[in-house]
Every structure is written in C-alpha cells, then in structure tokens.
Amino acid sequence: MKKLSFVILLGLILAVAGCSGGNSNAGNGSPESSSPAGSAAQGEASLSPEASGAEPQELVIIGQEINASLDPVKPLTSSYLRNIGVGEALFKVNAGGEVEPSLAESATEVDPTTWEIKLRPEVRFWSGKAVDADAVIASLERSKSLDLQAQPFLNDLTIAKLDDYTLQVKTEREHLPVPLNLSYYQTIIHNAEASHEDIGTMDLTGMYKVTEFSPKQKTVLTINEDYWGQKPTIPTVVFEEISDEQTRVLSALSGRSHVTLNVPVSSLAQFKDNKEVYLSAAPAASTQTIYLNLGQDQLQDVRVRQALSWGADRDELVVLAAEGQSTPVTTWMASNPAYAETKNAVYTQFDPDKAGQLLDEAGWLKESDGIRYKDGKPLTVRLMTWGGDKALGEALQSQWTRLGVKAEVQHGDYSLIETARESGDWDASIEAWSTFGEEFAVLSGQYSPEGRANYGGYNDEETNRLLEELKKAGDQQSRHNLALQINERVAQQAPVISLFPRPQVTAVSSSLQGFEEHFRQFENVVNAKLTLTAQ
Incomplete structure (x- = not known):
C-alpha cells in the first residue's frame, strides 16, 4: 500500500496581486472569483474598539458579500462558512498548495482505485454527535445530492464504511487524488440529520459557532469551547457584508475592520504610507x-x-x-x-x-x-x-x-x-x-x-x-x-x-497577528493563531 504524502506542490509563481471580485470561487471561485455581488452597503465606517482604547474582544471581517443561508449545500454558503472558521472538510489545502488532513487523520492509497481514510475519533459536531463514518458518509451524500457545485468532486467517489472511523473510497478513475477532491469547501462535513435553516439547529464542527445571522448582512460567531483542535483566543468574530467598494475601503482605513476582503485595485493608492493597515496580495489561481x-x-x-x-x-x-x-x-x-x-x-x-x-x-x-x-x-x-x-x-x-x-x-x-x-x-x-x-x-x-x-x-x-x-x-x-x-x-x-x-487584495489591520496569506484567501481568513492587540 502506498501512503499518501499529501504534497501536491503548486509553486505559486504568478506575479499576481489584487482584489477578488468574488469566484469566483469563486472564484473562487464559487465562482471563486466570482462570488456574486451583494446588496447595498451596510452602513458607514466607524471607529474601532481599539481606537477608543478598549481591549479588543472581537475580530471584524468585511467582505463584498456574505452568505444568504446557513445550509452548506446552498450556493456559495460553504465557502463563507469555511472562511470564518465555522465549517471544515476532511482535508484542507495549505498556503503552499499542500493537501493536509483536517477532520481526517490520514489517507492511504490501497490500489489504483481504492483509498482508505482514517477519521479522528475525537471530533464532534457542536451537538456532541460523533463525526464517525456514518455521519461523514451521510454528509457527503447529502452534498452530492443537493449541491451542484459539490458534484464534480464527489460523483466519481463511492464511499463505504469499513469500521466506525475508517472509510473506504472507490474511484472510477485510477489514481484519482481523493484527498484533494475532499479538501474543497463544497465538501464541508455537516450533520445531515440536523436542520441547517437557523442558528439553533445547524450542526457543524468548526472552532467558532454561529450565534447571530442576518442573511447577506452580518454573521456573529463565538468560540466553540468543545472544539477538537487548537482553540482560537479571540472571543468573537463578526463577518459583515459591505458591497459598496469605497465603504469597504473606509472601513479598513478607519480601523473599524481588521480584515477587509475584495479591496478594489482602483483604491490601492489610498493605503499608501498607511502604517495601521497593510495590503495582502497573494497570487490567485x-x-x-x-x-x-x-x-x-x-x-x-x-x-x-x-x-x-x-x-x-x-x-x-x-x-x-x-x-x-x-x-x-x-x-x-x-x-x-x-x-x-x-x-x-x-x-x-x-x-x-x-x-x-x-x-x-x-x-x-x-x-x-x-x-x-x-x-x-x-x-x-x-x-x-x-x-x-x-x-x-x-x-x-x-x-x-x-x-x-x-x-x-x-x-x-x-x-x-x-x-x-x-x-x-x-x-x-x-x-x-x-x-x-x-x-x-x-x-x-x-x-x-x-x-x-x-x-x-x-x-x-x-x-x-x-x-x-x-x-x-x-x-x-x-x-x-x-x-x-x-x-x-x-x-x-x-x-x-x-x-x-483575477487580482485579490485584502487589507489587514496591523493590530491583527497571525493572518495567513493564501492563494484561496476567500476561504482562508480565520485560523486559531489569530490574536488582536490594542493600538
């Protein structure tokens, strides 16, 4: 049997910087890059808690749009849930383009059309339900059935239970990179038995839980105290939609937001010589x-x-x-x-x-x-x-x-x-x-x-x-x-x-430590190492 090294080396060498219009994926994608534009601006920028001398207790993230739903199988929702530390998949891709285990513990290619995936037995949904083989299969089957964007990554996979924490994945094609397919945000693992219509019943695995949600306006999060991995230290995360470009820029410049996504390239001059904010311009694929x-x-x-x-x-x-x-x-x-x-x-x-x-x-x-x-x-x-x-x-x-x-x-x-x-x-x-x-x-x-x-x-x-x-x-x-x-x-x-x-430019407050540039920034903003300091 051949043990997966999880290295899919990309060598991100494009000299690209700029703002994601969404994708998309939008682009993302999502369209990664083409994540659709949201509604009107959600208000003018105001002074941050740091500016008033208060100890920072919340991380404010501003995007061109946020999700309209909490259900991971709804269009574009899963990318935003992953972006803010709410949703997780079996695997993830790091900033160097390497596929790493996340909710999975390991993966082994048994033969050209068979993989075995070991799950972490310590992982639980927010409800306390075990993230075991049955739960993972139910989640991925629901995504395959209801999420058109998930289908290209799941249609060629037949997933079966070997034991409570081991999956067997059969592929139609030889040497299919199964961990890569299962790293996409559309494959977020969720409790398929739960209703994901509101914050009281949704059931995911992330380091943060949703405590307030206004579709395409604002999402508020607090720490998941029972999180299986490294717990974050920032108590609260606020994710807001501001579709108006200049209002987003003012939010970053005023210190109201700590991370501002989709900074328009036409506004780059406004950040020149600003010591309170720096621009991240990781290359985008x-x-x-x-x-x-x-x-x-x-x-x-x-x-x-x-x-x-x-x-x-x-x-x-x-x-x-x-x-x-x-x-x-x-x-x-x-x-x-x-x-x-x-x-x-x-x-x-x-x-x-x-x-x-x-x-x-x-x-x-x-x-x-x-x-x-x-x-x-x-x-x-x-x-x-x-x-x-x-x-x-x-x-x-x-x-x-x-x-x-x-x-x-x-x-x-x-x-x-x-x-x-x-x-x-x-x-x-x-x-x-x-x-x-x-x-x-x-x-x-x-x-x-x-x-x-x-x-x-x-x-x-x-x-x-x-x-x-x-x-x-x-x-x-x-x-x-x-x-x-x-x-x-x-x-x-x-x-x-x-x-x-497509350029992707993100404005980051100098008060935020631990921010990681990523070629898929739209789904990689929140991590457990983030800390805030008063300015």
Missing part, C-alpha cells in the same frame, strides 16, 4: 474570463468569437482594470501555476488586424459609422459586469468598439446576470472560477455540456472526446497532457475569452 452566450446568432460563428479574443488588448486591460496587479493570459488554465506555459498560447499577441480579417470573413463589414453590419443588422455585444469589474467592462467596450463592434456594458448586481442567464437574454458576462484542482473536475465543470459553469452552452465534439479521455487517464502526466489539449482546444473555439488572473 483563477482566471478573469468573459463567458459568451453561444445561443446568440452573432456569437455562433467561431470567427466572431476568435475576433473578440484577438481584439482584446490584455496588456492594456491589466493596466486599466487591474492597476497593473496581474499578468495577461490567453487561456483559461494559465492562472494555474502548473499550466503557466499556456499563458500566451493560441492568441500570441494583441492583433486587431487579425480580428478585423476574421470579422470580414464572417460577413460583418464595417460601414461609414464605424460599426460592422451583416444583413442590415449591427454586430452587437452586451457585456454584463458586476462588483469591481466595471472598469474592465468599459475598457473592453472601448477596444471592441475600435473593431467595429457595437459594444454595451451593463453593470449591476450579480443577480441580474443570473436572471439574464435563466432567460437566455445575454451576450457576454465576466467571472473568474478557480483553475486549481483535479483537472477533470475543473475542466468538465467549465466545458462539458452539463458543466456548472458552462454558461454559454458550449458543446464541442472534440472537447467532449478529450474530456472523456481525461476522465479515464490513469497517471498525472497523461492528465496534464490531456488538460493542455483541452485548454488549447477551448481557446481556439473561444466559448470564453481569458484575460488575466
């Missing part, structure tokens, strides 16, 4: 991406989609929309350091002449007003943006207008994008999903016909064939090579246009 609706007549022609990509000046976009805090990429996987060699693939340079030639070939001819027409209709693209991406949208509008495209930017709340997608009445939108993870899971989620993030309805026979090969690949080198082929094929077909790794 998520790609700022334009998703195109292939259901729209003008975007069904691959030449039009390719022209939009050739006509995007990514160097200029990084300057205008990311304050220089990123690097241009032309393929989706390029923000993953393991695929950094693809950053200039296919669209090797900004080439408006090539773009114009493709549009001419597609029958879209420029007329005296500077706009391209075909059969008497103008070539239009409505680009929907949200959060901190307004400047990016306006820069793209300017670039595409020079090509002869009648480009329009619609900026607003993320819910408007969701509504437009449901109706099919949209041309393009911007998000950033995480490129980090097991290749088939992340690529099929984007580009298979059933993919969660395949917003535009991309269904390409060659891509589907390569995805099937990737699903069956039994070694890492084969998976890597197939992922490269899929990545390039998608760039050529251009159902999406990749721009640059």
